[in-house]
Amino acid sequence: MSGERLLTRNFDRPDSHTLRAYRETGGYTAWAKAQEMTPEAIIEEVKRSNLRGLGGAGFPTGVKWSFVPRDHPGPIYLVVNADEGEPGTFKDRYLLERDPHAVIEGMLIAARAIRASTGFVYIRGEYVEPWRRFQAAVAEASAAGLLGRGFEVIVHRGAGAYICGEETGLISSLEGKKGWPKLKPPFPAVRGAFGMPTVVNNVETLCHVPHIINRGGAWFAALGTRTQGGTRIYSVSGRVRRPGIYEAPVSITLRQLIYDLAGGVTGNGRLKAVVPGGASAPILRADEIDVTMDVDGLKAAGSMAGSAGVIVMDETVSIPEALMVVARFYAHESCGQCTPCRETTGWVYKIVRRIVEGRGRKEDLDTILDVARRGAGTTICAFFDGAVGPYISYIEKFRDEFEALIPR
Amino acid sequence: MTAVRFTPEQLAEVRRLQALYPEPRAALLPVLHLAQETFGWISPEVEAYVAELFGLAPAHVHEVVTFYTLFFRQPPGRHVIAVCHNLSCHLAGAQEILAHLRRRLGVEVGETTADGRVTLLAVECLCACEHAPMAQVDDRYEFDLTPEKVDRLLEELR
Numbered sequence: 001m002s003g004e005r006l007l008t009r010n011f012d013r014p015d016s017h018t019l020r021a022y023r024e025t026g027g028y029t030a031w032a033k034a035q036e037m038t039p040e041a042i043i044e045e046v047k048r049s050n051l052r053g054l055g056g057a058g059f060p061t062g063v064k065w066s067f068v069p070r071d072h073p074g075p076i077y078l079v080v081n082a083d084e085g086e087p088g089t090f091k092d093r094y095l096l097e098r099d100p101h102a103v104i105e106g107m108l109i110a111a112r113a114i115r116a117s118t119g120f121v122y123i124r125g126e127y128v129e130p131w132r133r134f135q136a137a138v139a140e141a142s143a144a145g146l147l148g149r150g151f152e153v154i155v156h157r158g159a160g161a162y163i164c165g166e167e168t169g170l171i172s173s174l175e176g177k178k179g180w181p182k183l184k185p186p187f188p189a190v191r192g193a194f195g196m197p198t199v200v201n202n203v204e205t206l207c208h209v210p211h212i213i214n215r216g217g218a219w220f221a222a223l224g225t226r227t228q229g230g231t232r233i234y235s236v237s238g239r240v241r242r243p244g245i246y247e248a249p250v251s252i253t254l255r256q257l258i259y260d261l262a263g264g265v266t267g268n269g270r271l272k273a274v275v276p277g278g279a280s281a282p283i284l285r286a287d288e289i290d291v292t293m294d295v296d297g298l299k300a301a302g303s304m305a306g307s308a309g310v311i312v313m314d315e316t317v318s319i320p321e322a323l324m325v326v327a328r329f330y331a332h333e334s335c336g337q338c339t340p341c342r343e344t345t346g347w348v349y350k351i352v353r354r355i356v357e358g359r360g361r362k363e364d365l366d367t368i369l370d371v372a373r374r375g376a377g378t379t380i381c382a383f384f385d386g387a388v389g390p391y392i393s394y395i396e397k398f399r400d401e402f403e404a405l406i407p408r
Numbered sequence: 409m410t411a412v413r414f415t416p417e418q419l420a421e422v423r424r425l426q427a428l429y430p431e432p433r434a435a436l437l438p439v440l441h442l443a444q445e446t447f448g449w450i451s452p453e454v455e456a457y458v459a460e461l462f463g464l465a466p467a468h469v470h471e472v473v474t475f476y477t478l479f480f481r482q483p484p485g486r487h488v489i490a491v492c493h494n495l496s497c498h499l500a501g502a503q504e505i506l507a508h509l510r511r512r513l514g515v516e517v518g519e520t521t522a523d524g525r526v527t528l529l530a531v532e533c534l535c536a537c538e539h540a541p542m543a544q545v546d547d548r549y550e551f552d553l554t555p556e557k558v559d560r561l562l563e564e565l566r
Contacts, residue, residue, distance in 0.1 A: 075430065084535045085533060085535060086533070086535075087532070088495060089535055089537075090535045090536055092535075125476070126535075126544060127535075128547040128548075129547075129548075154428055157437065157438065159437050159440065159441070159476035159478045160476045161475060161476050162532065176431070178471055178475035178476075179476075193430075194434070196430075235538065236538070237496040238499045238500075238537075238540075243539075275495070279494070311495055311496055311537070313499065328493075329533070332532055335475075
C-alpha cells in the first residue's frame with residue numbers, strides 16, 4: 001500500500017532541486033494551465049480536491065483561500081509556513097531541499113487564486129541548508145522569468161521559536177516582533193501580515209496544488225478519504241526499523257505505516273504506544289493503531305493527524321520519561337503571553353520530572369489532569385491545547401506506569 | 409573588542425533589507441542575523457546599534473533578541489554543538505550523547521570550553537528525527553550520532 005508518489009516523486013534524483021530536473025518531470029505545466037484559469041476557478045478546483053492544510057490544523061485549503069476579500073484595494077500577501085518544528089516531523093525539510101520548485105509553483109498558483117503580489121517564505125532559522133537550497137531555487141525561477149512578473153518571493157529566516165509555526169505568531173515574527181500569536185478574529189485572511197489580507201499555507205500543502213491543477217480536484221479527492229483528498233508525507237521515527245519519510249494516501253492506516261512501510265518495531269519488538277501526528281497529538285496505545293491517518297480518522301480515534309509526525313515506542317520505553325521530555329518542550333516553547341499556558345507548562349514539567357525522579361506525590365497526577373482540563377481552550381492560540389493533548393492522554397492511558405513511580 | 413559598526417557594504421545590505429518589506433521593521437530578524445555573523449553575538453551595544461539603524465527603542469530590540477533561541481547574548485565558542493533532546497532523539501539515546509560530550513569537553517550544557525573552542529547546548533526538535541540522535545554543529549546537521557562519531561566530529565573542530 002503506497003500508490004503513486006506525487007510529492008516525493010523526484011526525491012531520488014540527485015539534481016531534483018534544480019529547475020531543469022523539475023521541468024523535465026512536468027514542472028511548471030500546472031502554472032501555465034492556471035494562468036488560463038480565473039482565480040475563482042482555481043479556488044473551486046482546490047475546494048473540490050478536499051486538500052486540507054498539512055501543517056497541523058487540517059483546515060480545507062480552498063476554503064481558506066476563499067476567505068480573502070475579492071475587492072481589497074491594497075496588497076494581499078501569501079505566506080509560506082516553512083517553520084517546521086513540531087517534534088517528530090521532518091517532511092518540509094525534504095521538500096525545501098529536494099523539490100523547492102514545487103513549492104514555488106504552488107505559490108504562483110495560490111498567489112493567482114488570492115490575487116497576491118508578494119509571497120513570504122518563513123523558514124526556521126536552524127534550516128540553513130534548506131534555506132540556501134530554496135534561495136537558489138528562487139534565484140533560478142527569477143532568472144527564468146517565472147518570478148518577478150507580478151509576483152515576487154521574499155525568503156525570510158526565523159531565529160528559533162516553535163511558536164512561530166502558529167500562523168499568527170509567524171506573522172508577528174515576520175513583522176519584526178517577538179512571535180506572539182494574535183487573537184482571532186480577525187483571521188489573517190482578512191487582516192494578516194502588515195495589516196493586509198494574508199493566506200498562510202504550509203510547504204507541503206502548496207506542493208500539492210500543481211498536481212490538483214494538472215489532474216483535477218476530483219482525481220485528487222479520490223486518492224484519499226471522503227473528507228480529505230490526496231496523499232501526504234508521513235515522518236516516521238522512534239523505535240522502528242526504517243525511520244524516514246513515507247508518502248502515502250491519507251487513507252493508510254497507522255498499522256500499515258508502522259509495519260508495512262517503516263518495517264516494524266525495534267527495541268523489544270513489541271509496540272507500546274504511538275504518537276501519530278507530532279508531539280501535540282494525543283498518544284495511542286498499541287491496540288488503537290487500526291485507524292486511518294486522515295484528519296477525521298485520527299480525530300475519531302481521539303487523537304489528531306497534526307503534522308503527520310509518527311513517533312513509535314516499544315514496550316521498553318518509559319511513558320513517564322517520554323512525557324517529561326514532551327513537557328519540557330512545551331515549558332521551553334510557551335511564548336509566555338497567556339497565563340494558563342505560561343504557568344501550567346512550567347509546573348507540569350516540574351511535576352512530571354519529580355515523578356520520574358521518584359519524588360512524586362499521590363495527588364500529582366490528578367493535579368496535572370485538573371489544570372490541563374481547566375486551561376484547555378482558554379488561550380489565544382492552539383499551543384496550549386497541543387500540550388494538554390499529551391498531558392492528559394499519556395496519564396490516562398498509562399496511569400499505572402506513573403503510579404508505580406510515586407512513593408506510597 | 410572591535411567597534412560595533414557595519415561596513416558601508418553591510419549598511420547598504422541593511423538598507424536593501426529594510427526596503428524589501430512593506431515595513432522596514434520587518435527586516436529586524438535578517439539584520440540581527442547579519443549582526444551576529446559580524447560581531448559574533450548580540451551584546452547590549454549591538455542591540456543599541458541595531459535599534460538606531462531601525463529608529464526603534466533598544467528595549468524593543470532586546471525584547472526580540474531575548475525571545476529567540478538563535479541569538480547569543482553571551483559570546484559563544486568558535487563552534488556550537490546543539491544536541492537535540494526532544495522525543496525521537498531521547499528514544500535514540502540523546503542523553504548518552506550529551507553525557508559523552510559533557511565528559512569530553514569538560515563543560516555542562518550551556519557552557520563554553522575554557523579555550524573558547526566549543527559551546528555545548530541541548531535544544532528542542534531540529535526536525536531530523538529519522539536520523540536520531542542528531543545535533544546541529546554550527547550550520548550543519550550531523551546525523552545518527554554515536555560516541556565514536558562525536559569523537560570524530562570533535563577532532564574536526566578547531
